[in-house]
Amino acid sequence: MPVSCVVPPTVLLEIARRGTPDQRTWALWTLATDTSLRTFRAVAAVRPAGLVAAPLTGPSDTPKRTVYDGAGQEQLPGKLVRDEGTATTGDEAVDEAYDGLGATFDFYLHSYERHSIDDQGLPLLATVHYGDHYDNAFWNGSQMVFGDGDGELFQRFTRSLDVIGHELTHGVTEDEARLTYLGQSGALNESISDVFGTLVKQYHLGQTAEAADWLIGAELLAPGVHGVALRSMKAPGTAYDDPVLGKDDQPATMAGYVHTTADNGGVHTNSGIPNHAFYLAATALGGKAWEVAGRVWYDALRDSRLKPTAQFHTFATTTVRVAKQAFDNDVASAVRDAWQQVGVIR
Amino acid sequence: MKVELERSGGFAGRTLRWSLDTDTLPHEEAAAVADLAAQAAHWAGPPAPGNDRFAYRLRILGGTEPVEVSFGEPGPPAARPLMDRLRKGTPEGD
Ligand SMILES: [Zn+2]
Numbered sequence: 108m109p110v111s112c113v114v115p116p117t118v119l120l121e122i123a124r125r126g127t128p129d130q131r132t133w134a135l136w137t138l139a140t141d142t143s144l145r146t147f148r149a150v151a152a153v154r155p156a157g158l159v160a161a162p163l164t165g166p167s168d169t170p171k172r173t174v175y176d177g178a179g180q181e182q183l184p185g186k187l188v189r190d191e192g193t194a195t196t197g198d199e200a201v202d203e204a205y206d207g208l209g210a211t212f213d214f215y216l217h218s219y220e221r222h223s224i225d226d227q228g229l230p231l232l233a234t235v236h237y238g239d240h241y242d243n244a245f246w247n248g249s250q251m252v253f254g255d256g257d258g259e260l261f262q263r264f265t266r267s268l269d270v271i272g273h274e275l276t277h278g279v280t281e282d283e284a285r286l287t288y289l290g291q292s293g294a295l296n297e298s299i300s301d302v303f304g305t306l307v308k309q310y311h312l313g314q315t316a317e318a319a320d321w322l323i324g325a326e327l328l329a330p331g332v333h334g335v336a337l338r339s340m341k342a343p344g345t346a347y348d349d350p351v352l353g354k355d356d357q358p359a360t361m362a363g364y365v366h367t368t369a370d371n372g373g374v375h376t377n378s379g380i381p382n383h384a385f386y387l388a389a390t391a392l393g394g395k396a397w398e399v400a401g402r403v404w405y406d407a408l409r410d411s412r413l414k415p416t417a418q419f420h421t422f423a424t425t426t427v428r429v430a431k432q433a434f435d436n437d438v439a440s441a442v443r444d445a446w447q448q449v450g451v452i453r
Numbered sequence: 454m455k456v457e458l459e460r461s462g463g464f465a466g467r468t469l470r471w472s473l474d475t476d477t478l479p480h481e482e483a484a485a486v487a488d489l490a491a492q493a494a495h496w497a498g499p500p501a502p503g504n505d506r507f508a509y510r511l512r513i514l515g516g517t518e519p520v521e522v523s524f525g526e527p528g529p530p531a532a533r534p535l536m537d538r539l540r541k542g543t544p545e546g547d
Contacts, residue, residue, distance in 0.1 A: 181527055243463040245505035261465070270464065277504040288504060296504065324464070337465050353467065353546035369459065370508065371500075375466020 166228030170212035173230060174204050177237035177252075184250060185234045200235035200265045204253060207271030208233060214272070214307045215279070218397045219405050224278035231275065235265060244270055246277035259329055260352050266326040272307030273300040273323070284413050291418040293374035298381035302404055305340060306397045316389040316396040322346065340386040343379030359383040361419075361450030380449050381419060388426075388445035392438065403430045403442060419451045427452075454483075454515040456490050458539040462508045469544035489535040493520045496532045501525030509536070 175185035176198070188201050195202045208231045215221040223229045232250035241254025244264035251274040253264040264270050277300050280286055286296035301323050309319045323346075324337035334347025334355070343357035357379030358364055364380065367373045389400035406429040407413065413425050423446040430439040446452040454475045461468040475483035490513045500508055500523075507526040513519065528536055 242465070243505065243507065245464065245501075245503055247501075247503040247506075264464065273464070274505070300504070369461035369468045369510075370466050371462065373466075375462065375464070375505075 166222035166226070168216060168222070170209055170223065171228065171230040172205055172208045172212075173232050174201050174208075175232070175234040176201065177234045179236060179239050181238045181241070183234055183237075183247065183252065184232060185237070198235075200253065200255065200263050203263075203265035204233045204235050204251075204271065207265060207268050208251075208275065210268060210311045211272045211275045211307050214303075214310045214397070218306075218310060218401065221279070224275060225282045229278075233271075235263070244274055246274045246281075248281070251275060251278075256327065256329070260332055260349075262327050262329050264324075264327055267308075267324045268311060269301075269304040269308045269323050269325075270327065271304075273304030276300040276303040279303070280408065283408050284410075284417070285415045286417065287415045288371055288374060290372040290374075291377070292416050293371050294377035295381055295417065295419065295422050297374045297378035298385070299404065299408060301338060301340060301378060301382050302385045303401070306401050309395070310397050313395075315394055316400075317393065319396065321386050338379070338382070340382040343383050357382075359449065380451065381422070384423070384445045384449045384451065387448050388442045391441045391445065399434065399438060400442075402433060403438065406433055423451045454487055454490060454513065456486060456535070456539065457512045457514070458536060459510040459512075460507050460544075461510075462506060464505045467546065469546055471539040471542050471544045473539055473542065486535070486538065487516070489538075490516060490520075492531060493522055493535070496524060496529050497522040498524035498529055501527075511535075 170191065172191050173187060174189040175183075176188045177183070177185040188198070189196050189205055212223060212231065215223070223231065233253065234250065235253045237252045237254050240257045242257050242261050244251070244253045246252070251271070256262045256264060277296070280296055280299050286292045286299070288296055305319070305321060305323060321341040322336035322339055325335060328334055328336065328347070332347065332352055333349040334352065336346045338355070338357060339346045343359040344355050344363075346355040346357070348354045356365065357376055359379055360383070361380060365373045365376045367376070370376065385400060385404060388403070389396035392399045403426050407422060407425040410425050410429060413422065417425075426446070427439050427443045430442045443452060455472060456475070457470060457472040459468060459470045473486060475486050478486065493511055493513050496511065500506065508523065509526065509528055510521065510523045511532070512521045524532070527533075
């Protein structure tokens with residue numbers, strides 16, 4: 108989501124020279140987001156002394172986090188309670204969100220040289236304590252939102268680092284492949300959030316593919332619920348089986364693909380298939396999953412030929428192609444084999 | 454009249470259904486539910502923006518004609534009283 112500048116630079120410069128202080132600040136800020144050398148020289152000529160230097164050298168290697176408190180209401184963003192560089196608040200949800208956004212930012216920066224959601228240092232915004240016993244976390248197109256859970260089945264959603272990574276990754280996908288949130292492209296969108304969400308956790312813990320649990324939302328299930336997590340990439344369909352919560356219905360292979368009109372065509376159900384393909388590829392390749400398998404999936408997500416309506420098969424062949432480009436035939440063949448095992452590639 | 458509210462989606466991808474049969478309600482309450490349900494055809498709306506949002510589907514059976522509308526969370530303000538009434542009950546999962 109690059110900042111779009113609709114006012115021509117010549118007009119902005121005129122405002123920067125002759126406008127009111129507020130207008131000057133706005134015009135200089137807008138010009139500063141245009142990093143062309145021509146604009147840089149023009150801005151340097153009119154920048155008043157004392158104005159903080161704008162980042163003209165590319166995005167920073169540190170995140171810009173802001174956490175808001177929804178205070179039980181369903182209104183966004185809520186009250187600002189912690190922003191970048193400030194001390195812990197003692198509110199677990201606030202501090203977990205702050206730390207989780209930081210861990211996710213570090214993961215993308217150090218694994219894929221990506222600067223935040225848009226690779227241009229976009230500020231990371233999160234609201235916690237959203238709604239009353241709200242049983243969910245979501246991305247609303249511009250920020251992350253976390254509920255406290257109902258307390259009986261689900262605890263607060265910030266407890267799981269992979270959930271925070273999952274939500275932030277929805278922003279990354281929206282900035283890259285823009286996978287349509289319906290049917291197979293929607294299940295791919297979901298799977299990509301689970302893949303990078305779990306990789307954030309593995310990176311944070313320094314775990315290899317063999318040592319990782321491959322679970323999504325393990326920490327947020329309430330005590331007493333019969334289950335280990337909300338989803339399992341290692342064994343989709345086995346995460347929980349509880350009299351109240353119900354049973355995990357994710358398929359691991361195409362033979363179990365679920366046709367439904369609920370949940371945008373079962374995007375959180377059929378994501379089990381590409382999730383399991385990633386698990387199979389990552390464990391076959393071994394080592395730290397973000398280094399090879401994760402890089403392949405990341406390259407596929409950014410591939411210019413991948414369309415928003417891509418189905419499982421197209422995404423699968425894209426991963427095989429980019430694996431060959433970024434690595435070699437052995438990696439490509441391990442990736443192809445994983446997709447064959449889940450029935451996406453024959 | 455039977456009124457059914459389905460909530461699907463969300464991070465957990467769990468589908469829940471709440472239902473009410475006005476025949477099982479005291480007369481006054483049944484009339485109140487039927488009054489609310491009579492408006493339901495006007496409640497169709499777009500899904501909530503973004504990802505992992507809750508999606509709702511409301512079905513009315515046994516009225517003058519069957520109604521089925523979909524909308525994203527939190528739902529239109531006019532629908533809230535009926536949704537709240539339905540959600541007081543215990544949901545059924547898939
Ligand atoms: Zn999601």
